[in-house]
Amino acid sequence: MTSTCTLHILHTNDLHSHFEQMPHIAALLKEKRSRWEAQGEHVLTVDIGDHLDRMSEPTEATWGKANTQILNRSGYQYATIGNNEGLTLTKAQLNQLYQQADFTVVLSNLREPETGEIPPWAVSYAIHRFGDVQVAILAVTAPFTPAYQQLGWDALAPRAILLEQVSALRPHVDAVVLLSHLGYQLDVELAEQIEGIDVILGAHTHHLLEHGQQVGSTLIAQTGKFGQRVGHITLSIDHQSSKVTAADAEVLDPLDYPEDSGVRAFLAQEFRQAEELLITTVAQLPVDFQLDWEKESPFATFLAASIRDWTKADVGMANSGLLLTELPAGPVTKLELLRCLPHPINPCVVTLTGAQLAKVMERAIQPEFVHKELRGFGFRGKVAGWMGIDGMTVEYGDTPDSTIKQIKIDGHPLEPARAYRVATVDMFMYNRRLLPELLDGKDIRFFLPEVLREVLAATLGNEAIVQSSFTPRYTRC
Structure with missing residues (x-):
């Protein structure tokens, strides 16, 4: 029996409530998952933040809860927040945003000022297990510190937190994946400065890295903006040595996939209800x-x-x-x-x-x-x-x-x-x-x-x- 397995990661970033893409993205995620799991391979689906944008009627009318429901219906497993989630909602609204989430929100550098604790709707990291294979999922967001302070949050610099997390987790897992809403340049710096991160899935600066970028032992990927592309990372993981032996990146065009009818119908309903609410x-x-x-x-x-x-x-x-x-x-x-x-x-x-x-x-x-x-x-x-x-x-x-x-x-x-x-x-x-x-x-x-x-x-x-x-x-x- 081989000790090597294949992990596929499908990732999106900076959708900014361009909901017209989501029925296609949902179809892509579901079709790929079905195919790869039938082949005995593993799949993770993640969003790297700024999925919501209050320029959209359903987002504005529901304070982003429509976005959470779309992520649920599309089959996402993990997500982190961008500045649009963190800075365009009040603290109370952000605390309610993920109450109905079927996915796990990961975020380590946003804290409660009084206690220093992670907000109750997030975890500071996650360990995803595929049988004996363990993948650590970390996440950080851009720390617009003064703005977050006025909203009642502490936004911390990410480097020291990640150094500590990678040091603690790396000996016990087979791969480390970082969801980063920091921007391309900071992703490169983290890859250069922190040993042990296998993949950085990026966001915020809307870079499109069609085949990723290898920086030392870290693969950096980012898919542009507005859901125009879905990223696909393929990792070969050797469980015996707890190492990623190969990593490749590509981007997929969601318009190559037919719309998911359930997501399309849900969105049509959300737009109708939003217009009724916003004509006040x-x-x-x-x-x-x-x-x-x-x-x-x-x-x-x-x-x-x-x-x-x-x-x-x-x-x-x-x-x-x-x-x-x-x-x-x-x-x-x-x-x-x-x-x-x-x-x-x-x-x-x-x-x-x-x-x-x-x-x-x-x-x-x-x-x-x-x-x-x-x-x-x-x-x-x-x-x-x-x-x-x-x-x-x-x-x-x-x-x-x-x-x-x-x-x-x-x-x-x-x-x-x-x-x-x-x-x-x-x-x-x-x-x-x-x-x-x-x-x-x-x-x-x-x-x-x-x-x-x-x-x-x-x-x-x-x-x-x-x-x-x-x-x-x-x-x-």
Whole structure:
């Protein structure tokens, strides 16, 4: 009798609630499992986080529970969380997300602040047994520490935790598999620094590694985004020596498989129910808010004013590209706000000197910023758009390379050395290439868990803010 067995791992990452892929993915997972198990081989099915995204109607209406049900119906055995699960839900909502899960959530670097314990819906690691063969499954997520702290969690740096886990588990198992929602570069660093991890299944940065990447003795794999590919790892494991003797990676196209009818029917039902739940009216809008990404508009001004009012800052700034649809006068529903502002983006406040604020504004009015195509960091739009502002007026030259002539804060000339509290959106704090001067500020505070559409739901009824948004903040001279 041979001591070698074959383990197949099917993995997905960063689906972001692209539910249209799930009936095909479910069919693929089930067909492959049936075939390989009939051949006496072993199978694991795992998701590496950001399966949910609140831009989707069923996700928004159920606080992600529809995603959990889809994972159940598709046959997943293990999952970990990404920043969309961890940072776009309140602590109470995240604690409820996996109550009906038929799979095991693995996560070692998110803890309860008071006790240091793993949350009750997760385990810090799992040992999956196939007869005498044992596979250790570890998992970590990107530690956006300040944001997690405001939500009531401790997010710990993963390296020391993984070093300890691998050291303790490696002598007792035949393979070690890490589910990593850290991003490609950190996966490479972990593979270089920690001996004993056989496979890192990655996520977060949306890399597509069609045949994986071997880094030392570790195979790294990641399948891109939106369920466009399913990863397939094949491991040959020698139980006698407790070693992986061969490891290969490929990606599969789920559209090569017919839809799973049960998953398709469940999704159709979830979309119908979500629309019924989201047509709740949240405000009455007395005026039309039209959309313009290329020049100042009352809607973008209103967004900036809403963020400023919500955070009680001196100045508000929000780029008009965040607004994806217009809002007509009349009743405004949750569904309309979801379609207008689908981003999992929160307000934040940073302290800038007047000189730093002037540099931010100088950059923000340049055509290359206004027309810049944006991707990632929670942004679900197309271009940055014109910067809406509140609490501030700007005079600028009308030339191809616009130059600011004067800035006033609350009617007074900007003072270069003075500190101003500036309210804006958190995506600028995660990407230095956009407005780097913002990241040079001090005392950054994230306002969680409310996303922008929830802030607007609270301010649309404020007639003073609505009406004042029609007063221009910019003057060309």
